[in-house]
Amino acid sequence: MLHSILFYVFAVAMLGAAMGVVFSRNPVHSVMFLVLTFFQSALLWILAEAEFLAIVLVLVYVGAVMVLFLFVVMMLDVNIEAAKRGLTRYSFLGIGIALVMAIELVQLIWLRSQGAAGTGGFAPTPEGYSNTEALGAVLYTEHAYAFEIAAVILLLAIVAAITLTMRKRPGIKVQNIAAQVAVRAKDRLRVVKMDAEKKQ
Amino acid sequence: MADLVPQFLVNWVDWGMGIFNSLPAWLQYLTITTWKILFVMIAVILIVAFSTYFERKVIGSMQARVGPNRVGPLGLGQPFADVIKLLIKEVVVPSQSSKFLFVIAPLLSLTPALAAWAVIPLNDWYVIADINAGLLYVLALTSVGVYGVILAGWATNSKYALLGAMRSAAQIVAYEIAMGFALVGVLMAGGSLNLGEIVMAQEGGVSHWFLIPLLPLFVVYWVSGVAETNRAPFDVAEGESEIVAGFHVEYSGVAFAVFFLAEYANMVLISTLTAIFFLGGWASPFEGWTFLNDIPWLAWLTAGGLHWLFTKMCMFMYTFFWFRATFPRYRYDQIMRLGWKIFIPVTIIWIGVEGVMAWFQVGPWSGLGA
Numbered sequence: 001m002l003h004s005i006l007f008y009v010f011a012v013a014m015l016g017a018a019m020g021v022v023f024s025r026n027p028v029h030s031v032m033f034l035v036l037t038f039f040q041s042a043l044l045w046i047l048a049e050a051e052f053l054a055i056v057l058v059l060v061y062v063g064a065v066m067v068l069f070l071f072v073v074m075m076l077d078v079n080i081e082a083a084k085r086g087l088t089r090y091s092f093l094g095i096g097i098a099l100v101m102a103i104e105l106v107q108l109i110w111l112r113s114q115g116a117a118g119t120g121g122f123a124p125t126p127e128g129y130s131n132t133e134a135l136g137a138v139l140y141t142e143h144a145y146a147f148e149i150a151a152v153i154l155l156l157a158i159v160a161a162i163t164l165t166m167r168k169r170p171g172i173k174v175q176n177i178a179a180q181v182a183v184r185a186k187d188r189l190r191v192v193k194m195d196a197e198k199k200q
Numbered sequence: 201m202a203d204l205v206p207q208f209l210v211n212w213v214d215w216g217m218g219i220f221n222s223l224p225a226w227l228q229y230l231t232i233t234t235w236k237i238l239f240v241m242i243a244v245i246l247i248v249a250f251s252t253y254f255e256r257k258v259i260g261s262m263q264a265r266v267g268p269n270r271v272g273p274l275g276l277g278q279p280f281a282d283v284i285k286l287l288i289k290e291v292v293v294p295s296q297s298s299k300f301l302f303v304i305a306p307l308l309s310l311t312p313a314l315a316a317w318a319v320i321p322l323n324d325w326y327v328i329a330d331i332n333a334g335l336l337y338v339l340a341l342t343s344v345g346v347y348g349v350i351l352a353g354w355a356t357n358s359k360y361a362l363l364g365a366m367r368s369a370a371q372i373v374a375y376e377i378a379m380g381f382a383l384v385g386v387l388m389a390g391g392s393l394n395l396g397e398i399v400m401a402q403e404g405g406v407s408h409w410f411l412i413p414l415l416p417l418f419v420v421y422w423v424s425g426v427a428e429t430n431r432a433p434f435d436v437a438e439g440e441s442e443i444v445a446g447f448h449v450e451y452s453g454v455a456f457a458v459f460f461l462a463e464y465a466n467m468v469l470i471s472t473l474t475a476i477f478f479l480g481g482w483a484s485p486f487e488g489w490t491f492l493n494d495i496p497w498l499a500w501l502t503a504g505g506l507h508w509l510f511t512k513m514c515m516f517m518y519t520f521f522w523f524r525a526t527f528p529r530y531r532y533d534q535i536m537r538l539g540w541k542i543f544i545p546v547t548i549i550w551i552g553v554e555g556v557m558a559w560f561q562v563g564p565w566s567g568l569g570a
């Protein structure tokens with residue numbers, strides 16, 4: 001009972017936030033609505049007892065990806081009028097995708113009701129079951145290759161992004177930290193011995 | 201003993217227990233948890249209040265001044281005087297600002313700092329939520345705290361505030377990676393993501409603490425923690441000499457007080473976390489010194505408990521103040537260099553070292569990851 005009340009509260013908040021992403025006029029507000037959407041979906045995952053996925057969603061998307069998003073959006077001077085024209089122009093595409101997803105969802109629910117999917121909701125997890133441990137046990141044994149390949153692809157993407165965007169301008173003044181640290185007093189300082197000047 | 205307690209008090213306690221026992225189980229659970237949360241919140245807020253006082257005293261004595269000494273005995277009433285002053289000041293909202301975000305930004309920076317206490321074990325039984333993914337939860341919440349700073353900078357609609365927010369965002373993203381990697385080392389050594397179990401793995405005196413086998417990770421975590429809280433010498437987000445007061449330049453009254461509270465609550469949190477991850481949390485450093493148990497008034501030294509966690513936390517709080525009195529502010533490019541080019545490689549190398557050493561059971565690393 002409490003479970004379903006919480007589910008509907010979080011789900012409604014999530015849908016509202018998702019609408020906010022699309023309809024708010026200000027791009028920064030859109031990003032904040034997206035953050036709220038992520039939070040609500042993390043809560044839904046916690047309700048489904050997938051606490052590892054939920055926390056990682058907050059950690060990766062809210063804590064890192066959306067911060068960078070916000071960083072970019074705040075720096076950009078977005079033309080709101082042009083963005084709004086885009087909304088009406090692409091609305092057919094958006095509505096089309098939404099319809100396809102709605103049909104798929106209804107089909108899924110219908111299949112469930114027919115008993116074709118075969119599962120009757122989530123089985124409650126046993127006492128002392130750790131989601132994180134279970135994921136790790138599978139990820140590092142059965143799926144070790146897939147995991148490592150994904151890691152290498154991500155590394156490649158990072159290196160590629162840096163090489164594509166990094167430009168070396170000639171004539172930049174940079175500090176050589178090692179040289180600065182290694183410097184000794186005698187390299188910079190000259191002690192001059194001289195007689196006291198004569199009085200006028 | 202029974203004569204010492206007045207009869208009406210006994211009656212009251214009985215009456216209260218009667219009500220409590222008549223409640224349904226879930227309501228009993230809710231009551232206990234609410235009291236636990238209240239206790240931790242009030243303790244944290246009191247520590248924050250008095251750490252502002254001690255900061256001024258410590259820095260004062262380092263600069264051969266007296267520090268606050270007017271309000272109450274030894275100036276101990278100073279935090280309350282400050283709070284009352286800030287409460288009765290006007291909150292000015294800039295006319296061109298984004299009002300809602302401007303008001304909500306201080307709350308966004310305070311909430312994660314307080315919410316993270318949910319999984320922190322204060323001793324071997326007092327923890328509000330004993331969850332398995334506690335370390336991940338802490339990491340997720342500390343990374344959310346940056347929104348308060350960024351939104352404050354943007355919502356103010358001022359160039360100075362925006363610059364402060366940008367600096368803060370870049371800094372926190374950089375240091376969070378090093379912090380996360382340092383915690384990977386801790387969880388390898390502790391063999392668990394549960395903070396209570398990480399403390400249990402360090403029981404048995406100073407030699408069992410993760411401080412020694414994970415020394416480089418400890419340094420990286422602690423310095424990154426200082427950087428994450430935007431404290432001196434990493435306080436470029438405020439940078440009085442360049443950008444006035446950075447992200448909170450337009451904040452006044454209570455709104456400013458909440459930012460202040462958030463900063464100090466984050467300091468207390470980082471100090472406690474460092475104590476838990478590397479200094480054995482509530483475990484006693486004298487564990488195993490059995491001769492101390494024979495002396496009756498020294499038995500608390502060998503027993504683990506809240507007093508040890510508090511002592512370790514105070515030690516780190518003191519170093520926060522010490523840093524502020526000692527180091528000049530880092531330049532922005534130096535901060536970025538330290539985060540990306542030094543800390544991240546150090547953590548990656550030490551995770552490798554730790555793994556290899558623990559695998560071959562070498563030296564102080566042999567007990568790790570059992």
